[in-house]
Amino acid sequence: MLFYQTTVGDLMYRKLLIVIALALAFASFASAGDVNFRIGANGSVEIQGLRFLDMDNYLRSDFFREQGMRCGAKSPLPGVAESSIAKSVADCTATVTSIQAEYWPLSVTYVMPLWFHVIYRSDGAGYVSDERINAQIQVLNEDYGAMTGTMGADGYNTRIQFELAGITRTQNDAWFDDDDQDAYKPALNQDPSRFINVYSTSASGYLGYAYFPQDSAGQWWDGIVLLHAAVGGRYNGFSFYDQGRTLVHEMGHYLGLYHTFEGYSTCINSYTGGDLIVDTPAEGEDHYGCTQTYTCSSPDPIHNYMDYTDDICMYQFSAEQANRTVCSLVNYRSATYRVVADEPGDEPGDGPSGGEGGEGTPALGAILTHLLQSE
């Protein structure tokens, strides 16, 4: 599952120790790198020796569903990082949610800086433009802020917003294949305790995967990996996932949210089972497309961002999901945001007003480009 360069003597031994130490943390993650995923020049998709005519066929295939390629995020390991947090981590552990009014902020917005790392292939595959990245950030803010007049308007304003801190671009064929995140993440990441790190690669054939703050906050592997084709704004042309919501979904995991179908056919709906959220109805299986189903006798939450439905179908966080995201943020990612007070006259859902509180304006820009030649 993990790869490292052949070295000699102490260095190899040390790396081996690191690999062993990290094996526990990675045990919760479906192994990227064993997948051998490739998008051909003619648009065909190859994965594990299977070949699909195009992306639409891949995304609607039994393989895509049965192998769980919609999302590679897996449940965190309880207790790994919690002991180092002093605040009210008990309110949103890996196994419990305790809804507290303090996590529904009324007059402030939490603004999180995000570094975007584009890793592309020598033939140009996977290159993502500044325009697509900026449109992607806009989608995050529309959906997390339930901004009036946007595609996210019918959701819930989590009071979390995002700003682009910078972009790196790296040409490296091996890294693009996503088979060695233990190489590219330490090389590229910006302090994971202070920044969201998003990497676009082939993502091993997943649409994306992420790590939960409850066991990975601030670690070098912390962050989100996206299939490059899924990056972008509204109607970006990427098949059934063309609204930029793959990152909205993965960011939900990054902020501590589980899939709405967590627990599957157990149909448990409690603060200690399923997705640890009660105002998202229990759901017996992951859901694709956009047809209302009743797998646990109540309407399945097919419009929730944490399901697997088509992008155009998902446009909601619940109030309790919003509560858990803010809880996860302030307890596990306390150095990864700044607080911006609303200005008088701000309408709910308009997002941060910016600049208030003496923190200065967001560090938009600061574009940094790395060009590393693949070997």
Ligand SMILES: [Zn+2]
């Ligand atoms: Zn997911």
